[in-house]
Amino acid sequence: MSSKMQASESSFFEKAFKLKEHKTNVKTEVIAGITTFMTMAYILVINPLILSETGMDINALFTATALSAAIATLVMAFLANYPFALAPGMGLNAFFAYYVVINLGYSWQFALTAILIEGVIFLLLTMFNVREAIINCIPMNIKHAVSVGIGLFIALIGFKNAGIVVGDGATLVTLGSITDPAVLVALVGIIIVGVLxxxxxxxxxxxGMMLTTVIGIPFGVTPLPEKLLSAPPSLSPIFMQFEFSNILSLDMVVVVFTFLFVDLFDTLGTLVGVATKADMLDKDGKLPKAKQALFADAIGTTVGACLGTSTVTTYVESASGVAEGGRTGLTAFTTGSLFLIALLFSPIFLIVPSAATAPVLILVGLFMLSPIAKINLEDYTEAIPAFLTIVLMPFTFSIAEGIVFGIMSYTFLKLITGKGKAVSPIMYVLTIIFGIALVVM
Structure with missing residues (x-):
C-alpha cells in the first residue's frame, strides 16, 4: 500500500472517529477491535446452538448472529463513536430458548415477536430519554443480583449441555458419567480456558474453545468439516418469521417485560462499567452520548429480530479492547467488520460441539458473578430480595422467576418494615403486575 493511500485512510478514520482528540491512532484501535472480536466470537457458535434447541435452523442462525452483531456494532461505531461491541446477549438467548419456547411451550416465532416488540419499545424509550429514568427506579442490589443470577443460570446450562450434570428425579440434578467422551472433553476444556x-x-x-474442539476430534465428539469456506447460509428459514396471534396475551407482556428488564440493565451496566475503565465518564459520572449508544442497542435488537435472532446487547468483552487502548468507534468498526468476514467461515464455526462451548458458558457465568461483592448483605430488606433473585434463576431454570420474586419481595419487605418510602412508585406497579401474572399463570 502506498504512503498516499495510507495517509488517505488515516485521514478518513481521523475525520470519522476523531482519533487525535481521543489520543489514539489507527494501529491501536484496529488491534483493540481484533482483541474484542476474539474475546466475544464464541457467540457465533453458542448463540446458534442455544437457539437451535427451539427448532430454528442452526445454519440460518449463524448468519443472523453474525449480521446482527455486525450491524449493531457498526451503528455504535458511527453513531456514538464508542469502542463498544454488540451481539445477541448470553442469558437473553437462554431465556428465549429454554424458558419462552421449551418451558412455556410457545413457538420460536412467538419469541421473535417478543424481541421485535422489545426493540421497538427500546427505540421509543431511548428517543424520549426514558431508559435512563427507568434504570434509576430499580434498587441497585436487585440490579447486581440479576447479573449474578444470570451467571449461575448460564453456568448451569453449560454443565447440562456437556452432560457434566444430568436430570435426576430424587435430587433434581446429579453428576453425569465422567467417562463419557463429551464430558471428558468439556472438563479438559474448562482447564484449558482457565489456564489461558x-x-x-x-x-x-x-x-480455549478452538483447542477443545480439536481435542474432541479423536474422541469422536467433533465432526470434521467438509470444507473451510462457504457462502453465508441462507436466512430464509428464520427471516421475518413473526407470530402476532398472541401479541395481547399476558404471557407476551411478561416475556417482553423480562427481555426489556434484563437487556436494560445488562446494556446500561456494561456501558457504565467499560466507560469507567476507559475514563469516558464526565465529572458528574455520566456517559456523554449515552443516548446514541443506547440507540445502537435498540436498533440492533429490532434488526436482529427481523433477521431471526434474540436480543442484541452491549458486550462486557468490549473491556478487553478498551484494555488494549481502544477509545473510539474505530475499535467497534474493526470488530463489526470481522463479524462480516466470519460469515464466510460458517463450516468451521458450525462443527464446534457443545462439549467445546460448555466451558465458555460455565466461565462466562463466572465473569457475571463479580457484582455480588457490591450487594448489601447487612440490611435484610436488601439482602433477601437479592438472594431470591440470584437463587431462583438457576433453581427454577427461569430468569423471569428470579426477577419477579426479587422485585416483589423487595417491595413487601420495605413496606412491612416501615421503609415503604424507599420503594419507587414504579416498583409498586410492577409488584401488582407480577402478582396478577403469578395468579393467572
Missing part, C-alpha cells in the same frame, strides 16, 4: 485466563491470554475464550 490465568495467564491473561488475549482471546482466551475463543482460543
Amino acid at each position: 485466563l490465568a495467564k491473561k491470554v488475549k482471546g482466551a475464550l475463543l482460543i
Whole structure:
C-alpha cells in the first residue's frame, strides 16, 4: 500500500472517529477491535446452538448472529463513536430458548415477536430519554443480583449441555458419567480456558474453545468439516418469521417485560462499567452520548429480530479492547467488520460441539458473578430480595422467576418494615403486575 493511500485512510478514520482528540491512532484501535472480536466470537457458535434447541435452523442462525452483531456494532461505531461491541446477549438467548419456547411451550416465532416488540419499545424509550429514568427506579442490589443470577443460570446450562450434570428425579440434578467422551472433553476444556485466563491470554475464550474442539476430534465428539469456506447460509428459514396471534396475551407482556428488564440493565451496566475503565465518564459520572449508544442497542435488537435472532446487547468483552487502548468507534468498526468476514467461515464455526462451548458458558457465568461483592448483605430488606433473585434463576431454570420474586419481595419487605418510602412508585406497579401474572399463570 502506498504512503498516499495510507495517509488517505488515516485521514478518513481521523475525520470519522476523531482519533487525535481521543489520543489514539489507527494501529491501536484496529488491534483493540481484533482483541474484542476474539474475546466475544464464541457467540457465533453458542448463540446458534442455544437457539437451535427451539427448532430454528442452526445454519440460518449463524448468519443472523453474525449480521446482527455486525450491524449493531457498526451503528455504535458511527453513531456514538464508542469502542463498544454488540451481539445477541448470553442469558437473553437462554431465556428465549429454554424458558419462552421449551418451558412455556410457545413457538420460536412467538419469541421473535417478543424481541421485535422489545426493540421497538427500546427505540421509543431511548428517543424520549426514558431508559435512563427507568434504570434509576430499580434498587441497585436487585440490579447486581440479576447479573449474578444470570451467571449461575448460564453456568448451569453449560454443565447440562456437556452432560457434566444430568436430570435426576430424587435430587433434581446429579453428576453425569465422567467417562463419557463429551464430558471428558468439556472438563479438559474448562482447564484449558482457565489456564489461558490465568495467564491473561488475549482471546482466551475463543482460543480455549478452538483447542477443545480439536481435542474432541479423536474422541469422536467433533465432526470434521467438509470444507473451510462457504457462502453465508441462507436466512430464509428464520427471516421475518413473526407470530402476532398472541401479541395481547399476558404471557407476551411478561416475556417482553423480562427481555426489556434484563437487556436494560445488562446494556446500561456494561456501558457504565467499560466507560469507567476507559475514563469516558464526565465529572458528574455520566456517559456523554449515552443516548446514541443506547440507540445502537435498540436498533440492533429490532434488526436482529427481523433477521431471526434474540436480543442484541452491549458486550462486557468490549473491556478487553478498551484494555488494549481502544477509545473510539474505530475499535467497534474493526470488530463489526470481522463479524462480516466470519460469515464466510460458517463450516468451521458450525462443527464446534457443545462439549467445546460448555466451558465458555460455565466461565462466562463466572465473569457475571463479580457484582455480588457490591450487594448489601447487612440490611435484610436488601439482602433477601437479592438472594431470591440470584437463587431462583438457576433453581427454577427461569430468569423471569428470579426477577419477579426479587422485585416483589423487595417491595413487601420495605413496606412491612416501615421503609415503604424507599420503594419507587414504579416498583409498586410492577409488584401488582407480577402478582396478577403469578395468579393467572
